[in-house]
Amino acid sequence: MTEANGTVLSQFRDTVHKIKSYEEALGLLYWDLRTGAPRKGMDTRSESIGILSADMFKVSTSPELGELLSALEEKGANEELSEIDRRLVTETRKDYDRSVKIPPKLYQEYVVLTAQTENKWEEAKENNDYAGFQPYLDKVITSTNQFIDLWGVKDTRYDVLLDQYEPGMTVAQLDSIFGGLRDKLVPLSAAIAASPHQPDTAFLRQSFDKSAQKEFSLFILQQMGYNFEAGRLDESAHPFATGLNPGDVRITTRYLENDVTSALFGTIHEGGHALYEQNIMPELTNTTLCTGTSMGIHESQSRFWENVIGRSRPFWERYFGNLQKQFPGQLDVSVDQFYRGNNIVQPSLIRIEADELTYNLHIIIRYEMEKLIFNGGARAADLPALWNDKYKEYLGITPPNDAEGVLQDVHWSGGAFGYFPSYSLGNMYAAQFADTMERELAGMWSLVGNGDLHPIKDWLAERIYKYGKLRTPSELVQSVTGKALDPQYLVDYLTKKYTDIYKL
Amino acid sequence: MTEANGTVLSQFRDTVHKIKSYEEALGLLYWDLRTGAPRKGMDTRSESIGILSADMFKVSTSPELGELLSALEEKGANEELSEIDRRLVTETRKDYDRSVKIPPKLYQEYVVLTAQTENKWEEAKENNDYAGFQPYLDKVITSTNQFIDLWGVKDTRYDVLLDQYEPGMTVAQLDSIFGGLRDKLVPLSAAIAASPHQPDTAFLRQSFDKSAQKEFSLFILQQMGYNFEAGRLDESAHPFATGLNPGDVRITTRYLENDVTSALFGTIHEGGHALYEQNIMPELTNTTLCTGTSMGIHESQSRFWENVIGRSRPFWERYFGNLQKQFPGQLDVSVDQFYRGNNIVQPSLIRIEADELTYNLHIIIRYEMEKLIFNGGARAADLPALWNDKYKEYLGITPPNDAEGVLQDVHWSGGAFGYFPSYSLGNMYAAQFADTMERELAGMWSLVGNGDLHPIKDWLAERIYKYGKLRTPSELVQSVTGKALDPQYLVDYLTKKYTDIYKL
Structure with missing residues (x-):
């Protein structure tokens, strides 16, 4: 040089x-x-x-x-x-x-x-x-429309917003991806609702000591390979993870006395985000490449750990005993009951409380509404009615009021239009990565069943985490899985999982 | 305008x-x-x-x-x-x-x-x-000498350094102040050493539960009027207070299992610093006047609370019962024994462990050494011998090694020459403020004896805290006490206190 x-x-x-x-x-x-x-x-x-x-x-x-x-x-x-x-x-x-x-x-x-x-x-x-x-x-x-004009319209106005959170993602691609997803998930959701084999969740409605919950959160993070010398766990009203630098990636969670699963899965979720940021290659420190490559890929890691691993049967075959010991006499059910109880699927009004399957329908609704706003010219006055119609169409339920409907999310108030799709993209990326991992990491589910999670973390670190923003989302998914993003992996994963649980 | x-x-x-x-x-x-x-x-x-x-x-x-x-x-x-x-x-x-x-x-x-x-x-x-x-x-x-040349030499080279921490303070003034102090404290210290009435401190050598210590620290801060909505108490290896803004003034302390007084008096000390910063008038927020007016005045507030109030007899007449309850069965001594045990005077090698009286001699030694360096041309090689001579002269003891001698403080490594005098200035300001308070705040010691400390805090807030840096140290001491700084107040305070304790 x-x-x-x-x-x-x-x-x-x-x-x-x-x-x-x-x-x-x-x-x-x-x-x-x-x-x-x-x-x-x-x-x-x-x-x-x-x-x-x-x-x-x-x-x-x-x-x-x-x-x-x-x-x-x-x-x-x-x-x-x-x-x-x-x-x-x-x-x-x-x-x-x-x-x-x-x-x-x-x-x-x-x-x-x-x-x-x-x-x-x-x-x-x-x-x-x-x-x-x-x-x-x-x-x-x-x-936001002024910004779109200043930035310069792409294929459609909404494309400009999508690109902020998922570089390179377009309406054309998402229409196809979400269209395929919706067409499969709506009938799957209906079949689940019609199944006579509904999981029991009554045992979850108890009071759980908060300090015992905290101990279990710390234990699970340590099992996942979260490095406590490069992070810490605190409490906040809304859980989040924040990477200050690769040696300082913090997690927060929230302990609810009447809901043991909130902190549990919340911690695993944020732990997934944190593993990503803790394992970026040192060469990227002090550069703006030292972070996740997109919201969607970041979310794929939190959701991989929370759902693919944390809500899997092998995971609870290994860890349910620990959880029972943490709450003596309180969880007197079988592993199977516990597993099924934590995987109940039910159409609901509130996105952040939705299950792994219907969650995606909540996102598709928001995606379609954002398209209507920026590509279709819908105004704020039009949104409550549009919202309620879509909930009726996709989930078969109608919000009793706007607070539980169009007002439920903070995102639009802060101008974060184009962000929602990242959540479902995360689910899709996670399923696609999991498919590759199952094929390439020998005995992956036995590792989970033995509580040997570090090889899983190491695989992700080697294939995904270490690159930070050095690869774009599409380069990354191509290099890891050999293919472009394909929603079929998520459909297959959900179909297989819920066919078993609901005996479809 | x-x-x-x-x-x-x-x-x-x-x-x-x-x-x-x-x-x-x-x-x-x-x-x-x-x-x-x-x-x-x-x-x-x-x-x-x-x-x-x-x-x-x-x-x-x-x-x-x-x-x-x-x-x-x-x-x-x-x-x-x-x-x-x-x-x-x-x-x-x-x-x-x-x-x-x-x-x-x-x-x-x-x-x-x-x-x-x-x-x-x-x-x-x-x-x-x-x-x-x-x-x-x-x-x-x-x-540091280069900086002095760039800043411009005042009466003496060392004056330039003093002015950084105590604006307006000079070698001429300090020579007179410290000279007077030394001449009084050395014989007082000797008389104390010769007294047959030495306090008993054996009861302090026990193990004290750390979480009970923490509870008591929180209790005392609340008694002092520390506002927990505008601050918080944490732990750190070296206790400190930091005012991020007047609504966010944090304290740290350190709990030692074998020393209940370290966290206790440390917390009161930092609490005094914090009360100052919490009570600056809102008009100074977001300006650089929103802090203590000098290191010496800041230290006067930590030392006023720690020593004048916190090591006083009325304070323990009120609070010793609380402390006993905090450590059931461990402090089976009289209030008088406890009071005297916490006010023992003894020449010692380490400044930060020194008592309220001999502490000032440690400072005078450092002041004289800094003068020798910047006004007398002493170099690093000369310092150990100079140090040991002065400890012999003023305290009658000689460090067995440099670690317990000239190497004990971090200040010089960080270039903080001119800072040490602030500590003793703090003691002197505190004694002078206390004298005014005793005369102007009716029944001041009854208030302390009743655990009614808020009027004391309010008096300080009204006369000192609220001004932040709006008044210089000399303006402040003049406006509060009607006089310039006078070391005789400290001499009188110490003489009275220790004549009583040691029955001189």
């Missing part, structure tokens, strides 16, 4: 490192707010977060960074870059072009608007008052 | 707010490192701290800030400012002028050097290896 190019590269890496340091500081400021920051300091804290975020945005959109990128994109210089640096240039360019198109003033207004709208949403949900929320939501939709 | 001046003022306030936000983020990054950050993330975390600190330094020394300051210092504009803004301009100018004189490259090198020297110090202390540490300490001394 020429000396001049070396200098440019080093300045570029310093700028990226700076962005990453701001992300770490902001990540900690948020984590702290949610895990135990004193109430009275929160307003000032929010202002500090605003100021640091604005500074980070400024660095990310600085003309200096633009010039460094241009210099490193020149043919001669670009050819001299390592694979990591080349990808870092590509990814940084993408973020840069996206961000510089937004005038800082518009961005500031948007930040304020979405913060207000989230507050309004909280009130509206509590008071079942969609009318009070509607004008705010309309403004967020209008702002 | 003219519109133009209003705009300048608002830009200035925004810049100050930005600096304060960086301080909050950095404060949290440090707090987290010390209270529970995962070990494996610490290296990356340190780099992030370095990057954010450098950015904060850049904002604090930017030409833009210099221009805003100049504009606000112009007579017309300055007259239009509120008292708060005028002080903010004065204080910011002082910091600005200090910082801009240091070339960024030199500052960076200094940050790296002191970090290395602190690591070397840790090793050297552990291995009693002064020779290995000496060249590093010499470099820190050389760098």
Whole structure:
């Protein structure tokens, strides 16, 4: 590498490192707010977060960074870059072009608007008052449409939003993927509902000591290979995982006295996210490639651990004894009863409480609604009726009110349109990865049955985790499974699992 | 105010707010490192701290800030400012002028050097290896001398360093203050040593349950009026208090199983620091005036609560029953025995374990050594012998090795020359404030004896805390006590207290 190019590269890496340091500081400021920051300091804290975020945005959109990128994109210089640096240039360019198109003033207004709208949403949900929320939501939709115009429309307007969370994903692809999924899951769900072999869940409705729940969460994380020297487990109202750096990937969970499964599966879910971030190759530290490659792939890991592993029969054949010991005299059922009770399928109104199967229908509904908004011109006033119609069509139930319907999710208030599909993509990726793992990792289910989970974690680390953002989602799924994303794996997985449980 | 001046003022306030936000983020990054950050993330975390600190330094020394300051210092504009803004301009100018004189490259090198020297110090202390540490300490001394030259020598070179921690304090003043103090304390200490009435401390050498210690710490903080909605108590290896903002002032403490008094008095000490920061007037929030006015005044508050209140007889007449209940059957002594046992005076080698009286002699030794270094040209090689001579002279004991002698404190490794005097200044300010409080707050000691501590906190808040950095240390002590700092108050306080305890 020429000396001049070396200098440019080093300045570029310093700028990226700076962005990453701001992300770490902001990540900690948020984590702290949610895990135990004193109430009275929160307003000032929010202002500090605003100021640091604005500074980070400024660095990310600085003309200096633009010039460094241009210099490193020149043919001669670009050819001299390592694979990591080349990808870092590509990814940084993408973020840069996206961000510089937004005038800082518009961005500031948007930040304020979405913060207000989230507050309004909280009130509206509590008071079942969609009318009070509607004008705010309309403004967020209008702002999002402005951003779409500034970024430049792709095949459809909604494609622009999808690309934020799942790089390269399009309406054309999702229509086909979700169409296929919907056509299979709706009849499967109906067959399950008609089965006379409904699991018993009565034994789950008990009071479970919170500190015993915590002990079990810690035990399961340790079994999964979560590294406690590079993380910690805390409590928060809404569980989350946050990777401050690969040596500091934190998890939170929530212990509900009357629901032992909430913290249990919540911890495994966040543990899956955390394993991803803990196992990124060290070479990516201090770069913006040091994170999951997309929301969908990230979600595939939380859901792989939560559902594919954590809700499997072999898993409970191994660990149910431990759970029983943790709650003496409380779980006097067979492993089979426990397994089936934790895999009940039932159409329900609330996405975050949905089972592994119908969950995807909740997502398809939101996907179709977002398409109607951005490609079909639907406005906030149209959404409650559209929502209720779709719940009737796909799940056969109608929300009794908007609080349990269109107002249930925070995402739209914060402007996170295009995010929902990631959840179902996660389920699909997880099933496809699991299929490959079953074929390539000898005795995979015996490992689970023996509580020998580390080879599973290591396989995922080697094939997925270590690459961070070095591979795009489509490159990754192709390299791991030899194929593009195919929803049939999820359909097959669910059909097989529930045919057994419900004796279809 | 003219519109133009209003705009300048608002830009200035925004810049100050930005600096304060960086301080909050950095404060949290440090707090987290010390209270529970995962070990494996610490290296990356340190780099992030370095990057954010450098950015904060850049904002604090930017030409833009210099221009805003100049504009606000112009007579017309300055007259239009509120008292708060005028002080903010004065204080910011002082910091600005200090910082801009240091070339960024030199500052960076200094940050790296002191970090290395602190690591070397840790090793050297552990291995009693002064020779290995000496060249590093010499470099820190050389760098500090460079800074003194860049800042500009005052009456003496060492004055420049003192002013960093206690604005306005000089060698001329301290020579007189410490001279008077030493002349009184050395004979008092000798009389105490000669007294036949030595307190019994055997009952303190027991094992005390840590969670019971924690409960008592929380109880005492609540009694002092520490606001738990604006703070929290955690554990760390070295106790500290940190004010992230006035609504978020955190304390840490350390529970030692074989020493119940360490956490007890440590918590009260840090609680005193925290009360100061929690009670600064809201108008100073988001400004750099929102902190204690000097290290000495800050220390006066921790020491007032720890020693004047927390080691007083009335305090234990009220609270010893609670402590006994906390450790059933373990503290079967009289209040008087407990009180006297916690006020034993004995020459000792280690500053941080010293009693309330001889502590000041440890500080005077360090003060005289720092003068020898910066005004007398002493080098690192000279320090062990000088140290041992002074311990012999003032305390009548000689360290058996450097680890328990000149290597005991971290301060010099980090370049914190000029800091030590603050500790004794804190004792002196505390005694002088207490004298005023006794005269002005009716029945002060009855309040303590009744466990009614809030009026004491309120008095301090009204006279001291609320002003933050709005008054300089000398203005503050003058306004509160009607006089300049006078060491005689401390001498009188100690003489009275120990004449009683040791029946002199």
